Amino acid sequence: MEFTIPWASLFGGMLLGLSAALLMLFSGKVAGISGVIGGLLTPQKRESSWRAAFLAGMILSLLIVAPLGFALPDISDKNILLVSFSGLLVGFGTRLGNGCTSGHGIVGMGRFSKRSIYATLAFMVTAIAVVLIRRLLGAL
Amino acid sequence: MNHSKAKIIRIVTGWISGALFGSGMIISGMVDPNKVIAFLDIFGEWDPSLAFVMGGALIVFTPIYHFMIKKRKKAINGDLFKWTSNTTVDGTLISGAVIFGVGWGVAGLCPGPAIASIGGGSNIILAFTLSMIVGMVGANQYLAGRLPLPIVGYRKNICAITAGATSDSATPSTNQ
Numbered sequence: 001m002e003f004t005i006p007w008a009s010l011f012g013g014m015l016l017g018l019s020a021a022l023l024m025l026f027s028g029k030v031a032g033i034s035g036v037i038g039g040l041l042t043p044q045k046r047e048s049s050w051r052a053a054f055l056a057g058m059i060l061s062l063l064i065v066a067p068l069g070f071a072l073p074d075i076s077d078k079n080i081l082l083v084s085f086s087g088l089l090v091g092f093g094t095r096l097g098n099g100c101t102s103g104h105g106i107v108g109m110g111r112f113s114k115r116s117i118y119a120t121l122a123f124m125v126t127a128i129a130v131v132l133i134r135r136l137l138g139a140l
Numbered sequence: 141m142n143h144s145k146a147k148i149i150r151i152v153t154g155w156i157s158g159a160l161f162g163s164g165m166i167i168s169g170m171v172d173p174n175k176v177i178a179f180l181d182i183f184g185e186w187d188p189s190l191a192f193v194m195g196g197a198l199i200v201f202t203p204i205y206h207f208m209i210k211k212r213k214k215a216i217n218g219d220l221f222k223w224t225s226n227t228t229v230d231g232t233l234i235s236g237a238v239i240f241g242v243g244w245g246v247a248g249l250c251p252g253p254a255i256a257s258i259g260g261g262s263n264i265i266l267a268f269t270l271s272m273i274v275g276m277v278g279a280n281q282y283l284a285g286r287l288p289l290p291i292v293g294y295r296k297n298i299c300a301i302t303a304g305a306t307s308d309s310a311t312p313s314t315n316q
Binding site: 018023025057064065082083089102113122128131 | 153154159160162165167170172180181183189190196202204208209212215219220221223226228229234235236237239240241243244245250254257258259260262264265267268269272276277283
């Protein structure tokens with residue numbers, strides 16, 4: 001099999017990096033999605049409106065990429081109980097660990113932050129192990 | 141810079157960054173849980189394409205941070221930078237990352253793709269997002285010593301929390 005560079009993934013990733021850089025350069029904020037949502041749950045002065053605007057932009061981005069031919073995948077075959085359980089863990093874990101794939105994986109790693117590098121390694125290794133266990137159980 | 145102008149920049153930048161971030165999530169394929177699971181399945185039929193998402197993000201963010209942002213005292217609108225001086229890798233950080241990793245591996249969804257997918261109207265995404273918010277509230281309560289967990293019980297060391305409960309990757313209690 002021949003390997004081809006996944007240009008869409010690379011370009012999409014570059015947009016994430018640009019987004020995080022602009023947000024930090026212009027207003028000093030960290031583009032970590034779990035942090036943006038978490039901050040709205042415990043609101044502080046001057047910390048809510050930009051978060052709401054950020055989330056609104058994210059939700060509406062669907063309409064921006066639609067004319068370019070990008071659409072959301074159909075995931076209606078997923079088990080809603082399993083997905084809800086996963087959501088609880090993701091919400092709990094990202095608050096306890098202060099970040100997710102964006103806050104640690106992009107902004108923290110880009111800053112060479114030791115905490116973020118360890119956290120990214122920890123969640124990557126764990127997720128890979130969970131997928132391996134699911135494969136061994138025949139659930140994949 | 142006066143306060144109202146700083147606020148306008150904060151909100152407009154937030155919206156533009158959010159729109160770019162969501163677009164990046166959809167274009168890159170991060171919104172597809174099957175693709176995420178295939179990326180994590182390194183012992184099976186591994187699909188490495190999502191490695192290019194983090195790679196692409198880092199080749200853009202890292203130089204802008206180190207050559208433009210790091211030397212500034214404040215952001216362009218005058219706000220302080222929201223990252224932390226905390227460099228301690230502690231049990232709370234790692235256990236949180238591990239719990240997140242389990243959830244990510246179970247469904248292939250993380251917070252960014254979920255929010256970027258909300259507009260699609262999928263009840264799966266809605267269920268994930270609502271559970272995630274419940275999980276976040278639970279974590280905040282646990283960190284504040286108000287919610288006992290199975291096995292570990294109530295959190296005993298509550299001092300580190302106010303910092304821990306509010307920000308992503310960076311704790312806001314200490315700027316810069």
